[in-house]
Amino acid sequence: MKRRQKILLARITLAAVLFAVGLFLDGWWKAGFLLAAWLTVGYDIVWSALRNILRGQIFDEKFLMTLATVCALAMQDWGEAAAVMVLFQVGELFEQLAVERSRRSISALMDIRPDFATVLRDGEEVVTEPEEVQIGDILLVRAGERIAVDGVVVEGESSLDTAKVTGEAMPVDVGAGSKVVSGSVNLSGVLKIRAESAYAQSTVARILTLVESAAEQKASAERMITKFARYYTPSVIGAAVLLAAIPPLCFGQPFTEWLTRALTFLVISCPCALVISVPLSFFSGMGAAAKLGVVVKGGVALEQLAQTKTMVFDKTGTLTQGAFSVRNIDCVRGTETELLHIAALCEQYSNHPVAQAVRDAYPNPVGTAENIQELAGRGITAKVDGKKAAVGNRALMESLGIVPTELNRVGTVLHVAHGGVYLGAIVVADSLRENAARTLTALHDQGIDRTVMLTGDNARAAEYYAKQCGVTEYRAQLLPQDKVAELEKLLQARQKGEKVAFVGDGVNDAPVLTAADVGIAMGGVGSDAAVEAADVVLLNDDFSKLPRLLRLAKRTCRIAKQNIVFALLVKAVCMFLGALGYAPMWLAIFADVGVAVLAILNALRAMHEAKS
Numbered sequence: 001m002k003r004r005q006k007i008l009l010a011r012i013t014l015a016a017v018l019f020a021v022g023l024f025l026d027g028w029w030k031a032g033f034l035l036a037a038w039l040t041v042g043y044d045i046v047w048s049a050l051r052n053i054l055r056g057q058i059f060d061e062k063f064l065m066t067l068a069t070v071c072a073l074a075m076q077d078w079g080e081a082a083a084v085m086v087l088f089q090v091g092e093l094f095e096q097l098a099v100e101r102s103r104r105s106i107s108a109l110m111d112i113r114p115d116f117a118t119v120l121r122d123g124e125e126v127v128t129e130p131e132e133v134q135i136g137d138i139l140l141v142r143a144g145e146r147i148a149v150d151g152v153v154v155e156g157e158s159s160l161d162t163a164k165v166t167g168e169a170m171p172v173d174v175g176a177g178s179k180v181v182s183g184s185v186n187l188s189g190v191l192k193i194r195a196e197s198a199y200a201q202s203t204v205a206r207i208l209t210l211v212e213s214a215a216e217q218k219a220s221a222e223r224m225i226t227k228f229a230r231y232y233t234p235s236v237i238g239a240a241v242l243l244a245a246i247p248p249l250c251f252g253q254p255f256t257e258w259l260t261r262a263l264t265f266l267v268i269s270c271p272c273a274l275v276i277s278v279p280l281s282f283f284s285g286m287g288a289a290a291k292l293g294v295v296v297k298g299g300v301a302l303e304q305l306a307q308t309k310t311m312v313f314d315k316t317g318t319l320t321q322g323a324f325s326v327r328n329i330d331c332v333r334g335t336e337t338e339l340l341h342i343a344a345l346c347e348q349y350s351n352h353p354v355a356q357a358v359r360d361a362y363p364n365p366v367g368t369a370e371n372i373q374e375l376a377g378r379g380i381t382a383k384v385d386g387k388k389a390a391v392g393n394r395a396l397m398e399s400l401g402i403v404p405t406e407l408n409r410v411g412t413v414l415h416v417a418h419g420g421v422y423l424g425a426i427v428v429a430d431s432l433r434e435n436a437a438r439t440l441t442a443l444h445d446q447g448i449d450r451t452v453m454l455t456g457d458n459a460r461a462a463e464y465y466a467k468q469c470g471v472t473e474y475r476a477q478l479l480p481q482d483k484v485a486e487l488e489k490l491l492q493a494r495q496k497g498e499k500v501a502f503v504g505d506g507v508n509d510a511p512v513l514t515a516a517d518v519g520i521a522m523g524g525v526g527s528d529a530a531v532e533a534a535d536v537v538l539l540n541d542d543f544s545k546l547p548r549l550l551r552l553a554k555r556t557c558r559i560a561k562q563n564i565v566f567a568l569l570v571k572a573v574c575m576f577l578g579a580l581g582y583a584p585m586w587l588a589i590f591a592d593v594g595v596a597v598l599a600i601l602n603a604l605r606a607m608h609e610a611k612s
Contacts, residue, residue, distance in 0.1 A: 008093050012086060015041035019082050034078035038069065042085035046070075064233075068267045075256065080584070084267060091596050114182065117148035120192070130182075130199040139193045141186045149202045151193040153178045158189035162540075236269035236575075243579055257581070264578040268571065277563040277599030284606035285556030293539045294549055301535035304518045305553035307499040310490055311448050311546075314483070314504035314512070315455035315462070318522050318543070319469050320430040322505070324357040327411055328427035337362075339423045343416050345369040346382045346391045354412050355380075357428045358391075379414070387419035397422070410464040429461075435544040436469040442547035444470075446554075452490065454483045454512075483512045491517070503546070509533075520546070556606045563599040570595045 015037040022033030042065075049066040065088050072081040117133050118140045119126045125140060130148040133139065138154065141147055147160075159171040162184045171187055174180055180193060182202040199205055244262035247253035282299030289296045296302055313319050329336045344362035346369055347355035369382040369389070378399070379392015390400055397404040397415045402422050404415040411429025415422070433439075440451055453474040455462050462476035475486050490500050502509075502516035513519030513533040521534035522541050538545060577583040 005093065005096050011041050012089050012093065015086050019086060031078050034082045037082040038085050041089045064266050068263045071263050094597055094600060114146040114148040133195050133199055135195055135198060137195045139195060141191045141193060143186055143188050145186055147180055147182050147184045149182045149195045149199050150197040151180055151195045153180060153191055154194050155192040156189050158191050159187045161185040161187055240266045261579055261581050264583060265575055268574045268578045277603045278560050280600060281556055281560040281563060281603040281606055284603055285552060288552055288607050289549060292545055292548060294545060295537045297535050301518060302553045302556050304499045305501060305550060306557040307497060308501045308518060309448060309498040310450040310494060310500045311443060312452045312454060312487060312490060312500065312502045314509050315453055315465060316430060317505040318503050319436050319453060319465060320432050324353045324428050324430055326357055326361040326426055327429045328409060330407060331424040332405060333421060333423050339416050341365050342384055342389050342418050343391045343414060343426055345384050346380045346389055350374060350380060354428045384418065389418045391416050410461045432465060432468050433543050439544050439546055440470040446547055446550050454478055454486055480511060484515055487512050487515050559602055559606055563602055567595055567599055
């Protein structure tokens with residue numbers, strides 16, 4: 001409990017004591033104690049109402065509370081005025097505690113900011129601000145310290161706590177050559193890390209920017225409450241004035257009785273439950289998402305995700321791991337080892353991902369390759385053991401007068417020849433994510449009617465991956481602009497009230513992420529452009545969290561709607577009873593606070609979705 005909440009609790013306690021003592025006194029002593037109770041707990045409400053009036057913001061719940069209790073005091077209903085204000089402040093305290101609880105999981109992400117960085121310069125340790133770290137600096141990170149910027153370990157071994165960055169509780173073991181992300185905590189050994197980014201472009205800085213702006217986008221339910229209050233408050237004040245005036249003036253009824261009914265009507269009309277619980281529902285939902293390692297940029301993203309019926313996926317890096325590896329080796333002459341050896345020597349200086357896959361399969365080839373030539377779009381030629389070697393596609397082989405084997409396999413086929421003799425082929429391909437098929441099945445079970453894969457691969461590869469992961473449709477051989485065009489077709493084909501989400505990870509996915517109703521970026525350590533364009537960011541690349549996130553979004557929206565219906569229904573009944581004189585003011589306030597408390601408790605249920 002924060003200091004201001006402790007102060008409010010102390011004021012409520014003191015006011016309750018004064019109120020209780022006042023009930024046992026008579027005359028001016030009674031009035032004095034009850035008035036003191038009202039002032040103790042209500043002075044800030046009255047002051048806030050007066051200040052808002054001066055600013056032109058008249059019709060809010062504090063104005064209604066002040067108006068009702070001041071009129072009660074004017075009628076010398078001291079006890080009623082004090083009880084009303086005490087109950088109202090109890091509701092305010094409960095609201096603050098509820099909001100604080102739901103805020104914790106989001107604000108926990110804010111603790112990932114490193115306080116300092118230790119940089120090695122000229123052999124000496126220099127403690128500096130994270131913003132002062134430059135790319136290429138060597139950082140010294142001891143046990144218990146937080147890594148300041150993204151980098152690569154150059155010396156040392158340790159385990160890192162990445163829970164607040166990725167949402168994963170299991171420590172990550174790192175050593176020389178391991179990539180590390182800022183915001184992680186070094187748990188054991190001493191690490192030397194080469195900075196690969198400035199602080200402003202680091203993972204931790206990007207996450208903090210996302211979190212700080214997370215509450216800016218309001219869902220339509222939240223916007224409805226704001227618009228509703230603009231018309232609702234003047235309407236109920238007008239109705240209260242008519243209720244107080246018409247029966248005495250037109251029908252000779254007692255003025256005091258109808259004024260009391262009008263004031264009770266006003267107090268009951270305070271839309272506390274709506275104003276508090278609906279935004280809190282979405283805030284709780286975002287808090288639950290944060291526990292999963294997911295940053296949701298506002299309630300509107302949760303709301304639209306809940307309405308999603310079509311989910312579109314980029315293939316590489318989203319449905320697949322985005323890392324190439326050797327899948328098959330087809331030998332025509334010699335052995336697999338000989339074939340890989342020739343290919344690895346030729347590919348040893350290439351930066352292409354396919355070349356890296358070959359080097360990973362045969363990491364330390366013995367010998368040298370001379371006169372290496374990289375032929376764009378075809379492959380590589382070189383001189384190995386005094387003979388010409390070639391590694392590449394069919395066009396390269398045919399240009400050398402070599403007829404390669406026809407292979408019907410998914411992936412990139414590298415034909416290998418040496419000394420004019422065809423040795424065979426290496427098939428390099430991406431691997432499907434381990435949980436892709438299971439995740440797609442879970443999404444279909446959650447009400448996603450249509451899943452579509454977009455890829456730049458050829459139709460045969462696209463069909464293979466689509467069958468493996470279980471998407472209902474696929475589009476192949478697409479350029480980045482083609483992906484946007486395909487998404488626009490899906491947006492036009494959707495039914496009213498249905499949304500289309502896109503899940504991607506790369507720079508070329510940014511336009512599609514922006515065009516979709518809900519853009520979901522895979523990985524807080526991925527592309528800056530994708531993270532910036534997305535509405536939802538999965539910080540740790542965990543594809544399997546999508547069904548849980550979808551369930552959370554639906555649950556959050558369902559809770560918000562429940563609160564709207566419940567609050568309006570109870571309000572309508574209580575206002576009707578108050579107008580007829582069947583609800584005294586203190587009971588009306590108790591009912592109002594009770595409705596708010598129940599709505600808040602209901603809103604907080606969204607916080608527990610992360611545990612299910």
